[in-house]
Each structure stands twice: as structure tokens, then as C-alpha cells.
Amino acid sequence: MAPVAHGVESSVTVNFTDCEVHKSPYTTNQQIGGETDWTTTLRLDHPSPIPVGDEVTVEAELGPLPPGTMPESMDDLRVQVYHLEFVNSVSGPLKLYSDNWIGDWDRNTPLALPEIEQEDSYAVAGLWDHRPKKIYLLFTGKDAGGEFIEYSFACDQVVNPQPILTTAVYDLSATPSLVLDRYQAQPGHTVAFTGKHLLAAAPTMPRAQANVTVGGVPAGAVEVDDSGAVRGGFTVPAGLSGTVEVRVSNGMRSATAPLAISALPGGGVGGVDVNNPATWHPHAQGGLVDHQAKVRVAAKKVRTGKKLKLGGSGFAPGEAVVIRAKGRKGKGKKLVTKVVNANAAGAIKANLKLRGAAKGTWRLTAIGVASGRGGATKFKVR
Known part of the structure; x- marks a missing residue:
């Protein structure tokens, strides 16, 4: 049966940094004090999965603002969350707003911010991985003398590597x-x-x-x-x-x-004609290394005439991998090639014979001709 959209709730510790207090932000925009940090618990409650265009109720809650954050106490305090922002990998950010009357407030006590509740909808299907990014608060009220005062409090942070939660949005009318x-x-x-x-x-x-x-x-x-x-x-x-x-x-x-x-020519290795780069994956044609795979040698220095042991990982399972070692200077052989097949885990092992190899620095590449993944390293022949 199709699941009914339900609220997915999650909480995370957010380390807001670069927090700044400004007085009269729409006039003098004077910064009060230096930058500070704010570590708080953020809760987000969001229905999922939901159709494109459907309006849903989103709830969020921030922990209290620490005592002493603002430079003075305020009467008839009004705090606007303008805005709490979450970035994602699909489209524009999710921005939440609220307008809250607090009343008289002593700056030496924590400021409990009411829960944010907002109606929202999505115009683009996808998995929206909400990651906390910014907070902007606007404070308005009266000072001890009854005069109108206004402050802003804004923070940013490096986006969390993991989203607080993910919302699935689907569109049954869109063209596949x-x-x-x-x-x-x-x-x-x-x-x-x-x-x-x-x-x-x-x-x-x-x-x-x-x-x-x-x-x-x-x-x-x-x-x-x-x-x-x-x-x-x-x-x-x-x-x-x-x-x-x-x-x-x-x-x-x-x-x-x-x-x-295109049909395989005779003599292909691992299902690929390794002698014809034109038949390789476009990323690998011409020996291009895109460094999506890794290759390593057992020793960075090896004597001429000996075998060089090497390994690699990150290739497509079972694909043909062309190994190519090239020397730069010196007398003797300057090019050694070999073709091996990656195992089921996409890893390779091989030995290169360096009989008659020129002394000096060599560059070794390993390129998967079906996937285009490659890696490179260097070694010296003594």
C-alpha cells in the first residue's frame, strides 16, 4: 500500500559561527562587539514523501539564545526569525520565517525562541537533503528609557556533511x-x-x-x-x-x-579491444587519466631488470585495465605495457618486467578502458 505522508522529525547540534550583533541594521548598521559562536540544538519536522505542489506544514525549533548575547535588555520585545535557512542538492534553499512577541526581557537570561510553524510547498521533485546553513534574527523593542531600539543577530556555518533530514518530493505528471x-x-x-x-x-x-x-x-x-x-x-x-x-x-x-x-574486433581483452583507444570509454581515449581510480607500486625504487609489483583499486568490476610505464631519459627501454582484468571488487594486481629499462624517473598509469577510470604514480629505476 502507498504510505501516507508523515512527519519526519530529526534533531541535530548546529555550530553557528561568525555570529554578529548589529544595531539599527537599516540605518547605521553598527556592529556591536566581535564575532561569536552559537552552539544549539535544532529540530526539524517535515512531512515526507509529498507530491510536487502540495502545501505541507513544516515545524522547526531552535534552542535558547545564550544570556548576554544582546548588548541591553529590552521591553516589548519582538523577535523575527528572518530567516532560518537550509541548503540542499536539488534546488533553492528552504527558508523558514516567524514573528514572535516576547514581552519584557532581561539580557542576562536565556531567550527561548518559540517554535516556527510554516506552510510550504515544492515545485521540483527530488530528495531534498536539508542542511542547516544560516540564521538571521531581528530584535525590536524599547530600551530602559522607553526609546525604540533595533538589533540584528546573524550567523553562518560550514554546512553539515550530513543533512538533518531528507524530504522526498515526487511528480506523477512529469515526463520520465x-x-x-x-x-x-x-x-x-x-x-x-x-x-x-x-x-x-x-x-x-x-x-x-x-x-x-x-x-x-x-x-x-x-x-x-x-x-x-x-x-x-x-x-x-x-x-x-x-x-x-x-x-x-x-x-x-x-x-x-x-x-x-559496435561489434567487438577479434582479440579483445575483457570484452574490449585494448589496442584501439578509439573503442575505449571517452574519458580514457588517448590515455587520459581522470584519477577516479588509484594505482600504487610496492617500491618507489627498483633496479633495472627486476619486476615492479603494483596494485590498484576503483576500476569497474571485470574490466580490462591498460598499464603503461614510461621512462624519460637514459639509455634502454623507455616503455613497458601490460593488460590485466580487474577482479569483482574493481581491484588489480600485476608485475611489470623492467628488463633493459632506462634508469631514471618513470611515470606509471593504469586506465580502465570500459569505465574510463584511471590512476597514476611515479617510481625510479636504478
């Missing part, structure tokens, strides 16, 4: 879409994909599964998250050639993308 990380491949290549708007109905638990086909050949399944998005990969099936259709389907909802498949 599919994006591949490459549009040319050969049988045996790994192709990653992302898709959007593949929910046929409100999110369910367990979540819906979308089937993947390549040229009509089944190539696996992938979970549809509560925003309607999918993320995954597939291996191009053997026996396909020409431009085929990649399809990700969840019942009546599906998205497609074209994939041009």
Missing part, C-alpha cells in the same frame, strides 16, 4: 527521462544511468522496482526511490550491434535513451 554516462559502447562495457519521474503511483513500501532492457534484452532491475528517481548500471549484452534502445520501465511508466553498440 533517462541519462546514460556514455552513448557509445561495445558488448561487455559497463554503462551507468540515472532516471527521473518513474513512479506510477505514490511511493510504496517496499519500493517499486524498474526493469532495465538493452535492445530488448533484460539487463537487470533497479529500485525506484521515493522521488521517482533511479540510479544504476548494466553490462552491454553480447550479440548486440547498431543503435539500440535502453529502456527503464516501472509498469506503465518508462524512459528510454539510445545506445550505439
